[in-house]
Amino acid sequence: MEERITVGLVEDQFLFRKGMKAILSSWQDLKVVFESEDGYSVLGKLKEVEEVPQVMLVDLSLPPDGTKEFTGKEVTQTLRENFPDMKIIILSVHKDEDFIAQLIECGAHGYLVKDCDPGEVYEAITSAFHRGSYINARTLKAIQNNINKKTSPRATLFSLEQLTKREEEVLQLICMQLTTEEIAERLFISPKTVNGHRNSLLQKTGANNVAGLVIYAVKNGVIKVM
Amino acid sequence: MEERITVGLVEDQFLFRKGMKAILSSWQDLKVVFESEDGYSVLGKLKEVEEVPQVMLVDLSLPPDGTKEFTGKEVTQTLRENFPDMKIIILSVHKDEDFIAQLIECGAHGYLVKDCDPGEVYEAITSAFHRGSYINARTLKAIQNNINKKTSPRATLFSLEQLTKREEEVLQLICMQLTTEEIAERLFISPKTVNGHRNSLLQKTGANNVAGLVIYAVKNGVIKVM
DNA sequence: TTAAAAACAGGTATTTATACCTGTTTTTGT
DNA sequence: ACAAAAACAGGTATAAATACCTGTTTTTAA
Numbered sequence: 242m243e244e245r246i247t248v249g250l251v252e253d254q255f256l257f258r259k260g261m262k263a264i265l266s267s268w269q270d271l272k273v274v275f276e277s278e279d280g281y282s283v284l285g286k287l288k289e290v291e292e293v294p295q296v297m298l299v300d301l302s303l304p305p306d307g308t309k310e311f312t313g314k315e316v317t318q319t320l321r322e323n324f325p326d327m328k329i330i331i332l333s334v335h336k337d338e339d340f341i342a343q344l345i346e347c348g349a350h351g352y353l354v355k356d357c358d359p360g361e362v363y364e365a366i367t368s369a370f371h372r373g374s375y376i377n378a379r380t381l382k383a384i385q386n387n388i389n390k391k392t393s394p395r396a397t398l399f400s401l402e403q404l405t406k407r408e409e410e411v412l413q414l415i416c417m418q419l420t421t422e423e424i425a426e427r428l429f430i431s432p433k434t435v436n437g438h439r440n441s442l443l444q445k446t447g448a449n450n451v452a453g454l455v456i457y458a459v460k461n462g463v464i465k466v467m
Numbered sequence: 468m469e470e471r472i473t474v475g476l477v478e479d480q481f482l483f484r485k486g487m488k489a490i491l492s493s494w495q496d497l498k499v500v501f502e503s504e505d506g507y508s509v510l511g512k513l514k515e516v517e518e519v520p521q522v523m524l525v526d527l528s529l530p531p532d533g534t535k536e537f538t539g540k541e542v543t544q545t546l547r548e549n550f551p552d553m554k555i556i557i558l559s560v561h562k563d564e565d566f567i568a569q570l571i572e573c574g575a576h577g578y579l580v581k582d583c584d585p586g587e588v589y590e591a592i593t594s595a596f597h598r599g600s601y602i603n604a605r606t607l608k609a610i611q612n613n614i615n616k617k618t619s620p621r622a623t624l625f626s627l628e629q630l631t632k633r634e635e636e637v638l639q640l641i642c643m644q645l646t647t648e649e650i651a652e653r654l655f656i657s658p659k660t661v662n663g664h665r666n667s668l669l670q671k672t673g674a675n676n677v678a679g680l681v682i683y684a685v686k687n688g689v690i691k692v693m
Numbered sequence: 694t695t696a697a698a699a700a701c702a703g704g705t706a707t708t709t710a711t712a713c714c715t716g717t718t719t720t721t722g723t
Numbered sequence: 724a725c726a727a728a729a730a731c732a733g734g735t736a737t738a739a740a741t742a743c744c745t746g747t748t749t750t751t752a753a
Contacts, residue, residue, distance in 0.1 A: 253582070254581050254582055255581075255583065255584055256483075256487070256490070256581050256583065256584070256585065256588070257482075257483050257486060257581070259486070259490055259584075259585050260482075260483060260485070260487050260489055260490050261482070261486050263486060263489035263490050263493070264486050264489050267489070332482075334480075355480050355481075355482050355483070356480055356481045356482065357481065357482065358481055358482070358485070362482070405728085405729060405730085406729090407729075407730060407731095408729095415678055416678050416682065417678070418674065418675040418676055418679045418682075420709065420710090421709070422709090430730085430731070430732085431731070431732050431733080432732095433731080433733055433734085434730070434732060436710085436711090436732095437730080437731075437732080438730085439710080440711075440712075440713090443711075443712090448644065449644040449711090450644055450646075450677065450710075450711075450739085451676065451678050451710080452641055452642055452643070452644045452681050453644045454678075455677075455681040455682060455685075456642065456644075456681060456685075459682075459685055631698085631699060631700080632699090633699075633701095646738085646739065646740090647739070656700085656701070656702085657701070657702050657703080658702095659701080659703055659704085660700070660701050660703095662702095662740090662741090663700080663701075663702080664700085665740080665741080667699095669741075669742095676709085676740075676741075677740080
């Protein structure tokens with residue numbers, strides 16, 4: 242019998258992680274050798290372990306009480322740098338094409354949405370291991386559309402830059418229903434400055450108004466809502 | 468050997484559902500006899516099935532593309548009315564006490580957060596079946612605090628009234644970053660009417676502005692954010 | 694059928710947010 | 724030490740949201 246493929250799981254929801262482990266166990270040629278609940282501890286845990294998994298399934302839900310959240314992109318990049326041979330498969334609820342494309346660009350070897358079936362997870366793992374990647378139709382489409390966007394002139398204007406610390410701080414206060422003046426008081430700065438941050442936020446996130454900003458904050462884990 | 472407890476799963480995420488099924492299968496005295504992916508089809512499916520589950524695990528994540536979403540409260544109420552003997556255990560990511568208390572008031576027999584461990588799920592199922600309910604410390608606290616709120620004088624002023632259909636509709640459009648005028652166009656009504664709904668929303672939810680409304684919408688599942 | 698709730702529509706006023714500018718100072722990385 | 728980015732602060736204008744009213748029509752439920 243051939244060596245089994247060793248698999249690692251990064252997933253914050255305990256139940257889902259255990260469920261996934263149970264599912265994967267039904268394939269004889271897979272072996273779950275690593276589990277982690279968040280992006281923080283992955284690296285540390287991996288260095289202490291004798292058996293480094295060949296394929297890592299990474300879920301992108303954020304840890305619910307993260308002071309500084311570790312996004313899927315960061316986890317992917319970190320893993321790629323430290324374990325160049327490891328294949329990384331992203332598991333996420335996001336169907337957004339930009340989002341998918343960004344992950345692949347960061348070095349992920351595959352992308353699965355969470356409503357796929359167990360068979361596809363298996364296929365992704367084996368494909369990533371044997372052929373180096375698993376790109377399904379949706380992922381391919383996302384990558385292609387993203388390339389088109391990049392070559393189009395609008396992309397450079399609208400590109401999703403990262404928020405600065407101050408912007409993130411302002412965004413959190415906006416989500417807490419504070420007005421510009423209240424935020425200014427809270428941060429001991431001029432309302433005009435807050436206004437500037439507001440505008441940067443709207444531009445960077447592509448939102449039209451506070452509603453869009455709040456949604457962005459929720460989606461990107463800038464605030465925790467549950 | 469005694470009869471096994473029959474269990475049903477309502478959960479939109481395919482992978483999570485399968486994982487949960489795999490987990491539950493490790494207990495010999497449980498038997499998963501029913502699965503549904505959304506609140507809509509539960510009732511219909513249950514009527515076509517020969518074996519109605521004794522305990523139903525209901526996840527509250529919303530179906531990702533629901534035109535008219537079926538909330539956990541509605542599912543609970545509907546099940547209670549049509550299957551009075553069935554025990555209902557809610558499985559959710561929400562840790563909000565009001566939210567938990569509301570579900571229990573709607574007739575749920577237990578409430579679990581999604582990061583609990585598999586053993587607790589098993590305990591909840593058996594406890595609900597044999598003793599009629601499973602109330603853990605968190606749930607109990609939520610119920611108690613909710614009772615306190617109700618008897619306090621402020622509660623009557625601030626009480627979370629239910630949103631009307633129209634209000635919910637307007638709220639969704641607000642979250643989609645539409646302005647009052649755009650919403651009016653979309654719904655073929657006067658901006659003044661939309662304004663009225665806006666004000667009702669602010670009052671009913673206790674929000675100060677759109678940011679608060681969006682947060683409310685996310686917390687209460689009025690919109691789906693992922 | 695009748696009362697209550699919901700949906701509708703209008704008014705006035707004020708506050709806040711958004712969309713553009715301009716520029717300086719401070720921090721950061723190399 | 725230098726350039727770049729971030730944080731800061733000001734201006735002007737307009738658009739939108741919020742806070743209060745008033746009332747009518749339609750729908751819902753008892």
